[in-house]
Amino acid sequence: MKRFYLVGFFVLVCFDTFAQICFKLTANHAMPPEASTEWLLRILSSPWVYAAIACYVGAFFTWMTLLEHAPIGPAFAASHLEVISVIALSVLLFGERVGAPQLIGCALILAGIVCLAFSETDGKPSS
DSSP states (O other), X not given: OHHHHHHHHHHHHHHHHHHHHHHHHHHHHTOXXXXXXXXXXXXXXXXXXXXXXXXXXXXXXXXXXHHHHSOHXXXXXXXXXXXXXXXXXXXXXXXXXXXXXXXXXXXXXXXXXXXXXXXXXXXXXXX
């Protein structure tokens, strides 16, 4: 079951991360932002927007499957790992800068996941 969780959360993080990267690529494709029909058509003409939607559908089904089996506390916390992966890929792909607030946020997300994981294992009887 542990392998199921690891693979499931890895797939979920991949879907969520790729969706966010696709939205960024869509936004870049649709530049400049403006309230116009042309801007909306630029968004709809980008293949990245459809890839993002497909990723969100995949993430939804992955999340629903995980929720059937995984404890909710660690599952909810682990689902936020995509914040860290999006920040890392944004630096690599788009040259974005990461400051202290982002690094502190990433550390807090990881700390929360670790705390919840330990609390779940401590509450279960030994086999």
